[in-house]
Amino acid sequence: MTEISVEILHVLLWGLIATAAMSGIQFGAQYLGYSRLSLPFLIGTMFTGERAAANVAGVVFYLLGGWLFAFIYYFIFASLEHGGWLLGMLIGLAHAVILLVAFLPLLPYMHPRMASEYEGPSYRRRLQPPGFLALNYGYRTPLATLVAQAIYGAILGATLLR
Amino acid sequence: MPAPSIGDYALIGNCRTAALVSREGSIDWLCVPAYSSPSIFAAILDRDGGYFSVRPKGAFRAERRYLPDTNVLETTFHVEGGGRLRLTDCMPLPAEPTGEIEPAHELEPQHEILRRLECLAGEVEVEVELAPRPDYARRRVGFARRGRLGWQLTGCRFSAFLQGEMDLAPDPGRALLAGSARLRAGEARALSFAYDNNEAAVLPPLGDWARRRIDDTAGWWQWWTGRASYEGEYREQVLRSALVLKLLNCASSGSVLAAPTTSLPEQIGGERNWDYRFCWVRDSALVLHAFLALGFLEEAQEFLGWLLHATRLTWPELQVMYDLYGETELDEYTLPHLSGYRGSRPVRVGNAAHAQLQLDIYGELVATVAQYVAAGGELDPTEQRMLAGLARSVRRLWRQPDQGIWETRSPPRHHTYSKAMCWVALDQLCRLKLVADRDAVERECTAIRADIEAHGFDAGLGSYVAFYGGREADASLLLLARHGYCKPEHPRMVGTYRFVTRELAHDGLLRRYRTERASDGVAGGENLFAPCSFWAAEYLANCGRRGEARALFERLLGCANDLGLYGEEIVADTHEPIGNFPQAFTHVSMISAATALTVEKTA
Numbered sequence: 001m002t003e004i005s006v007e008i009l010h011v012l013l014w015g016l017i018a019t020a021a022m023s024g025i026q027f028g029a030q031y032l033g034y035s036r037l038s039l040p041f042l043i044g045t046m047f048t049g050e051r052a053a054a055n056v057a058g059v060v061f062y063l064l065g066g067w068l069f070a071f072i073y074y075f076i077f078a079s080l081e082h083g084g085w086l087l088g089m090l091i092g093l094a095h096a097v098i099l100l101v102a103f104l105p106l107l108p109y110m111h112p113r114m115a116s117e118y119e120g121p122s123y124r125r126r127l128q129p130p131g132f133l134a135l136n137y138g139y140r141t142p143l144a145t146l147v148a149q150a151i152y153g154a155i156l157g158a159t160l161l162r
Numbered sequence: 163m164p165a166p167s168i169g170d171y172a173l174i175g176n177c178r179t180a181a182l183v184s185r186e187g188s189i190d191w192l193c194v195p196a197y198s199s200p201s202i203f204a205a206i207l208d209r210d211g212g213y214f215s216v217r218p219k220g221a222f223r224a225e226r227r228y229l230p231d232t233n234v235l236e237t238t239f240h241v242e243g244g245g246r247l248r249l250t251d252c253m254p255l256p257a258e259p260t261g262e263i264e265p266a267h268e269l270e271p272q273h274e275i276l277r278r279l280e281c282l283a284g285e286v287e288v289e290v291e292l293a294p295r296p297d298y299a300r301r302r303v304g305f306a307r308r309g310r311l312g313w314q315l316t317g318c319r320f321s322a323f324l325q326g327e328m329d330l331a332p333d334p335g336r337a338l339l340a341g342s343a344r345l346r347a348g349e350a351r352a353l354s355f356a357y358d359n360n361e362a363a364v365l366p367p368l369g370d371w372a373r374r375r376i377d378d379t380a381g382w383w384q385w386w387t388g389r390a391s392y393e394g395e396y397r398e399q400v401l402r403s404a405l406v407l408k409l410l411n412c413a414s415s416g417s418v419l420a421a422p423t424t425s426l427p428e429q430i431g432g433e434r435n436w437d438y439r440f441c442w443v444r445d446s447a448l449v450l451h452a453f454l455a456l457g458f459l460e461e462a463q464e465f466l467g468w469l470l471h472a473t474r475l476t477w478p479e480l481q482v483m484y485d486l487y488g489e490t491e492l493d494e495y496t497l498p499h500l501s502g503y504r505g506s507r508p509v510r511v512g513n514a515a516h517a518q519l520q521l522d523i524y525g526e527l528v529a530t531v532a533q534y535v536a537a538g539g540e541l542d543p544t545e546q547r548m549l550a551g552l553a554r555s556v557r558r559l560w561r562q563p564d565q566g567i568w569e570t571r572s573p574p575r576h577h578t579y580s581k582a583m584c585w586v587a588l589d590q591l592c593r594l595k596l597v598a599d600r601d602a603v604e605r606e607c608t609a610i611r612a613d614i615e616a617h618g619f620d621a622g623l624g625s626y627v628a629f630y631g632g633r634e635a636d637a638s639l640l641l642l643a644r645h646g647y648c649k650p651e652h653p654r655m656v657g658t659y660r661f662v663t664r665e666l667a668h669d670g671l672l673r674r675y676r677t678e679r680a681s682d683g684v685a686g687g688e689n690l691f692a693p694c695s696f697w698a699a700e701y702l703a704n705c706g707r708r709g710e711a712r713a714l715f716e717r718l719l720g721c722a723n724d725l726g727l728y729g730e731e732i733v734a735d736t737h738e739p740i741g742n743f744p745q746a747f748t749h750v751s752m753i754s755a756a757t758a759l760t761v762e763k764t765a
Binding site for chain 2: 030031033034036037038041042045048049050051054113115116117118119120121122123124126127128130136137138
């Protein structure tokens with residue numbers, strides 16, 4: 001096996017572990033009632049209105065996304081020629097901020113099933129939009145997201161650049 | 163203002179939770195996300211316990227019905243001045259791919275209460291109030307306007323929205339959301355209360371979509387009712403009982419709840435107030451019989467599957483009751499901040515009876531399995547081993563005193579019915595060929611019967627008695643014939659019927675036992691126990707006394723509320739429903755009596 005192949009497998013393995021840790025924190029926050037933000041559910045409902053199918057599809061896409069971002073983190077560490085859990089955590093926090101202030105507020109314009117506070121729900125658009133910092137999904141949502149992304153980044157930072 | 167009469171309530175639900183709607187249009191009981199979760203509306207137990215009210219302003223007269231063969235409630239308000247308003251209430255069901263109903267394939271909230279108002283005549287001013295009080299009214303919430311999405315509850319861990327086609331505004335002093343609208347003939351408005359526990363809120367559209375979802379829900383219930391194969395007498399009342407049973411049949415586990423409420427009292431002002439939001443093994447044989455008799459084989463299979471799954475947790479012994487998902491820890495505590503239904507304290511959550519020893523449940527479980535097998539059901543090897551294990555428990559336990567079918571909180575006694583049900587358990591296990599050492603089990607059966615006949619029968623009274631050494635009557639003894647312990651026409655059974663009705667009947671309807679004599683460990687008395695009177699009717703039908711059976715049965719039909727719903731008990735003087743409401747045990751007893759009357763007629 002070539003060195004590149006080993007490196008790819010390494011990123012895939014730790015990307016999976018980091019995604020699982022991040023998901024665990026988010027699911028934990030959900031089931032403890034701290035947050036109602038479920039990115040797999042939001043992603044899955046872009047493709048189907050059936051709740052069970054949306055959750056399954058969402059988890060698959062979320063895992064693929066976790067791997068994709070693991071490679072992006074890898075290239076960032078490689079370009080900086082520096083890794084480590086602290087740098088990873090900082091990148092993870094920056095990632096969370098982009099998610100909270102840019103991606104989620106723009107989601108209603110991209111998501112086919114997300115309603116708008118200006119127009120109200122329709123036959124298809126029924127999901128409550130996340131709002132600023134996703135606060136509509138619980139006021140602890142930003143904190144849960146920051147912690148989850150920071151852990152994701154820290155795991156990748158600690159493991160990817162050997 | 164006191165809570166309405168218990169019989170003034172109707173039940174709506176979605177097979178995952180259920181709500182009580184008063185005749186005046188107020189939803190006074192709802193637990194979310196599951197039947198046994200803490201309440202969000204509990205005005206039935208305390209006027210400040212939370213409610214969701216929709217009613218005309220001023221004086222009115224209300225009449226109501228369920229849409230035919232559905233659990234969609236329709237209340238018509240006749241308002242002073244000639245106005246007439248129709249309120250349709252339901253908890254929408256997600257469309258099922260039944261082959262007859264097209265699935266919507268769109269997101270639905272975890273739970274929704276949909277209320278649609280339509281002015282039929284004149285002009286009617288409508289008042290709406292939403293006063294949510296989560297966690298049994300221990301928490302207060304706020305309200306935040308979310309543009310055209312409606313009002314969101316704030317300060318809570320779940321998501322709940324009220325959308326309404328009318329202006330609503332918070333009333334901070336009363337911690338509620340209120341609004342009003344004036345409707346003219348032909349105008350309609352819809353209100354949707356949507357709940358999601360831990361995911362982003364889903365907000366269904368109103369307008370024509372609200373009407374369509376009500377139609378779809380009614381269609382779903384009619385499709386379900388159409389599966390019933392029952393063609394016997396009293397079909398309308400029997401199907402109403404089936405619809406109640408389905409509302410209490412948890413879609414996610416297959417279990418059947420005893421009742422959707424807690425602490426509705428057995429006597430106003432009394433302390434016999436229990437939490438019935440659990441599943442009793444005691445009820446299982448009648449529940450399965452009801453499903454099989456009406457042709458709901460899928461529900462019967464799911465229920466038996468749940469029963470055998472749940473009881474594995476305590477195998478080889480059984481617990482009196484389990485929660486919806488088979489959990490066994492049902493610790494009891496009181497809610498002192500709630501004043502109780504019309505001052506009936508305490509309000510209890512959980513049920514301490516779960517830890518009692520009740521030997522009759524072994525017979526109930528095995529009788530349930532026997533019915534399933536007789537109807538063509540099959541048991542897998544694991545289930546067969548599990549049932550064989552129960553035989554060992556019965557042989558070990560039957561000589562012990564227990565708390566009996568009525569879960570008395572006094573010291574244990576040797577209850578005759580419990581012993582007889584131990585006999586039923588072993589006898590049926592032998593018939594099902596599920597015991598390895600059949601000779602020994604048959605000898606044990608003989609020993610149990612000899613014990614009952616020696617100590618549980620009083621020759622002087624000519625009757626079986628409630629417990630060994632006593633001379634008390636107990637209505638559960640009427641079931642001895644039903645379970646095959648004693649033939650209905652046997653002199654000892656005839657004498658027992660005579661003794662039970664002489665001692666326990668009030669105006670022809672039965673108590674379960676005499677609380678003033680039985681020392682059951684709880685203060686106060688109780689009313690007439692509705693299932694027992696149906697058992698009497700069934701007994702009469704089974705021993706050929708058709709006229710008496712029919713007369714009693716038809717009297718009992720008059721003890722339901724105007725919608726055909728029964729509580730646990732019947733008020734002795736007024737014959738109104740009382741106790742936890744509506745009660746599955748009463749409805750399955752009613753179905754059993756109706757089928758006995760039909761079989762008897764056919765014979």
